[in-house]
Amino acid sequence: MESGVAPWLTDAEQGRKRLQRLYMVAAAGLAALVPLILFAGFWVRSELNRSERDVESYLSARASMLSRRIDSSLEQQLLALRALSALPAFDRPDPDFTEASARLLSIMPNWTGFGVVDAASGRVISGARPDWTPAQAAPVLADISKTHRPDITVITPAGQRGEQALLAVPVVRDDRVTLALLATFDMSELQRILLLESRDSGLLLAISDGGDRFLARSQAPGAGIGDEIAASYREATAGRNNGTFQGNSRDGKEIWGAFVRSDLTGWVASAAIDRTQIENFSKRSVWATTAAGALSLILAGILAVFIVHTVMERRVSEERLAASRALGELDARLLRTTQEALGEQRKASSEREVLLREIYHRVKNNLQIVQSLLRLGSRELSADQREPFENAVRRIGAMARVHTLLYNSPDLGSIDFKVYLEELLREMSDAFSGEERGIQSELHAESMRVPLDTAVPLAFIAVELMTNAYRHAFPEGRQGRITVELRRDEPFGILVIKDNGVGFDRAAAPRRRLGLTIVRKLVQQIGGGLEEPDDGSSSFEIRFPLDHVERGNLKDLRLGSMA
Numbered sequence: 001m002e003s004g005v006a007p008w009l010t011d012a013e014q015g016r017k018r019l020q021r022l023y024m025v026a027a028a029g030l031a032a033l034v035p036l037i038l039f040a041g042f043w044v045r046s047e048l049n050r051s052e053r054d055v056e057s058y059l060s061a062r063a064s065m066l067s068r069r070i071d072s073s074l075e076q077q078l079l080a081l082r083a084l085s086a087l088p089a090f091d092r093p094d095p096d097f098t099e100a101s102a103r104l105l106s107i108m109p110n111w112t113g114f115g116v117v118d119a120a121s122g123r124v125i126s127g128a129r130p131d132w133t134p135a136q137a138a139p140v141l142a143d144i145s146k147t148h149r150p151d152i153t154v155i156t157p158a159g160q161r162g163e164q165a166l167l168a169v170p171v172v173r174d175d176r177v178t179l180a181l182l183a184t185f186d187m188s189e190l191q192r193i194l195l196l197e198s199r200d201s202g203l204l205l206a207i208s209d210g211g212d213r214f215l216a217r218s219q220a221p222g223a224g225i226g227d228e229i230a231a232s233y234r235e236a237t238a239g240r241n242n243g244t245f246q247g248n249s250r251d252g253k254e255i256w257g258a259f260v261r262s263d264l265t266g267w268v269a270s271a272a273i274d275r276t277q278i279e280n281f282s283k284r285s286v287w288a289t290t291a292a293g294a295l296s297l298i299l300a301g302i303l304a305v306f307i308v309h310t311v312m313e314r315r316v317s318e319e320r321l322a323a324s325r326a327l328g329e330l331d332a333r334l335l336r337t338t339q340e341a342l343g344e345q346r347k348a349s350s351e352r353e354v355l356l357r358e359i360y361h362r363v364k365n366n367l368q369i370v371q372s373l374l375r376l377g378s379r380e381l382s383a384d385q386r387e388p389f390e391n392a393v394r395r396i397g398a399m400a401r402v403h404t405l406l407y408n409s410p411d412l413g414s415i416d417f418k419v420y421l422e423e424l425l426r427e428m429s430d431a432f433s434g435e436e437r438g439i440q441s442e443l444h445a446e447s448m449r450v451p452l453d454t455a456v457p458l459a460f461i462a463v464e465l466m467t468n469a470y471r472h473a474f475p476e477g478r479q480g481r482i483t484v485e486l487r488r489d490e491p492f493g494i495l496v497i498k499d500n501g502v503g504f505d506r507a508a509a510p511r512r513r514l515g516l517t518i519v520r521k522l523v524q525q526i527g528g529g530l531e532e533p534d535d536g537s538s539s540f541e542i543r544f545p546l547d548h549v550e551r552g553n554l555k556d557l558r559l560g561s562m563a
Contacts, residue, residue, distance in 0.1 A: 029320075054344060056244060059203070059258040059271045064242075066197055066205055067260045067269035070190060074165070074264060078150050080108060080369060081169035081181045090116075090171045090179055101128035112157075112164060113184040119145050119170065119177045131157040131184055132166055144170040145177045152265050154209050155184070163187050163215055190216040203271045204255060208237075210266040219249060237261070237268050246275065291326070397427075397463075402455050415455050417493075418445040421484055424462060432470035438479035439470065445486035448493055454544060457522040458495065464515045465497040465540055473501025473538055492528075493546050498539035 084104075089095045097104075101114045105128050108114075115127025119141050122134045136155045144151050150169045157164050164184045171179035194205045198218035205218040212228045236245035241261045249255050249272075257272025298319070401423060402415060425441045428434070434441060450458060462484075469482050478501065485496040516532075519540075523530045528544035 054341065055273065056258065058344065059244070059256075059273060060242065060260070062197070062203060062205075062271040063258045063260045063269050066194070066207075066271060067262050067267075069193055069197070070207060070267065070269060071262050071264045073189060073193065074152060074167075074185070076369070077108070077110070077167055077183065077185055078152075078169060081167060081183060082150070083369075085169050085171045085181055091173060095126065095179075097126045101126060105129070108183075110186045110189045111183045112186050113182075115182050117141065117180045117182050119180045125179070127182075130182070131164070132182065136166065137168075137182060140166060140168045140182075141180055144168050144180060148172055148177060154187075154213075154215065157184060163213075187215055194218040203273060204249060204257065206270050206272075208233075208268045208270070210237075210261065210268050215267065233270075237270075245270070245272075399456055399459065402452070402459050414449040414451045416447055417450045417455065417458065418443075418447045418486060420455070420459065421445055421462065421486060424459075424466070425484065428463075428466050428470060434470065434482075437474060437477070439474055440481040442481060442483045443486075445484070446488055448486060448488065448546075450493070450546075454526050457526045458542070458544060461519050461522050461542060462495065462497065464519050468515050469497070469499045469501065469538060473499045473503075475502060478502065488546075489543070491546055492543050495542045495544070496539070501538060503538055 089097075095116060097116055101116075104114055105111050113127070113129040113131040115124045115130035117124055117127075117137065122137050122141055124130050132155055140151050140153055148170055150167070152168075153166050154163050155166045164187055167183045167185055169181045170177040171181065190207055194207065194216050195218060197203075198205045203218070206214055207216045208214050208229055212234065214229055230247050232247040233245055236243065236247075237259050240259075242259060244256070244258045246254070246256050254275035255272040256275045257270050259268050259270040261268050401420060421443055422445075425443055429439070429441050432439075466482065466484075473482075474480050480500045482497070482499045485494070487494050520530060523542055523544075526544050528542055531541040531543070533539050
């Protein structure tokens with residue numbers, strides 16, 4: 001025998017003692033792993049359930065985005081009709097717009113027909129390709145005559161296949177609806193929007209009329225449009241503004257989706273996904289929990305065997321290897337789930353930014369359409385009659401320019417007002433022939449970011465004051481200079497517009513007083529102060545709060561004449 005070993009212990013007995021100690025250490029390790037494995041299994045189950053909630057939120061967001069985009073397209077059409085209804089030509093009876101209607105259809109490519117209709121009789125006074133029947137127009141005319149508000153309804157034009165949206169806007173004069181502007185909107189535009197929205201996402205998108213019919217679908221576009229919707233979908237959406245639903249698609253797939261009802265039209269926009277994908281998530285979740293529980297029971301049984309039977313060396317090593325492999329699979333699955341969740345979050349953030357930029361871009365385009373319509377409506381008017389139209393065009397241009405800068409802004413919530421003033425000075429000088437009249441314009445401005453709710457009224461103020469200066473300060477070929485200043489006086493910003501012209505006669509300029517009334521109201525709107533000239537000069541100072549100042553702290557502000 002070797003030295004240091006008790007003489008009564010044989011070599012086999014010494015090996016058995018060492019193996020027994022090894023088994024006890026292994027058993028203690030397994031006893032600690034059992035609760036950890038149970039915790040990991042239930043945690044994976046929780047993460048998979050959270051993924052299902054994230055899918056539901058994503059579908060709701062996509063349905064809401066689709067509804068807003070459809071509403072934006074329709075509001076653009078209604079905006080054009082509203083602008084037409086404000087034309088002075090409708091103040092006279094039986095306006096003839098035959099040629100103008102044909103031109104209007106070429107400008108608005110999604111209109112298939114247009115007409116000026118007598119609100120009482122439904123007779124088409126003038127128009128281009130009016131493709132609705134008197135029976136289809138009658139309820140719409142009755143509704144807008146009662147409410148004085150625009151209306152949108154779905155019709156099937158006579159002699160045509162497919163659905164069209166009938167847009168109706170009342171012409172209100174003296175609180176009476178005498179005429180109505182009707183246009184039919186090509187519903188294929190809705191189909192185009194759905195195909196664009198579903199092209200990269202792979203979702204099943206649809207628009208229904210809020211009742212029994214589909215108006216557009218991304219799945220098999222054009223198939224079954226106008227047919228009745230499934231009973232399960234109709235029951236899920238009836239009387240609700242938003243929510244989720246389950247049902248079967250046209251090809252028999254079980255789908256799960258979310259819907260949103262439009263406040264403008266009452267139409268229902270929905271986004272759905274194949275239910276089998278969600279079922280796979282659920283099955284994985286159940287499998288993970290079951291596997292974790294089963295593994296824990298096996299390890300507990302092995303632990304009891306180790307304590308009672310210390311001779312099961314091979315079983316111990318095999319179970320330890322199995323536990324290690326299971327933990328590795330759980331770690332890999334957890335990593336994959338985390339990466340997918342992060343990817344969805346990045347995608348949602350990107351989509352929100354794209355949507356906001358799209359809104360600014362569409363607002364700018366809509367304002368430019370209104371400008372074009374106002375210019376078109378003022379062509380046949382005299383110079384005195386065109387002046388209100390030109391004022392309106394400049395004011396709308398001020399708002400459009402703000403949204404152009406917002407579209408290009410890095411934070412999508414504010415603009416650099418110095419850049420805005422630079423563009424405005426150039427445009428006003430060109431519009432009023434400043435260089436030819438010898439009128440110089442100077443800008444002394446600091447770079448200053450202004451939030452949207454302050455930038456739009458401030459832009460209107462600058463347009464009104466500069467228009468007054470160019471029109472009235474330099475009569476009969478008089479030369480001079482218009483100076484614009486923008487500086488900080490924390491916690492406020494200061495805008496100064498002045499000229500060295502003939503000065504301001506308060507008693508002899510009614511239109512100019514109207515412009516100053518608008519300026520005062522706008523200054524009041526932004527919670528600022530206005531310092532007006534009291535010596536007959538033309539120097540105006542507007543003090544306005546910067547974005548980090550609470551409007552409530554400005555109630556004691558007193559600068560000259562508050563609006």
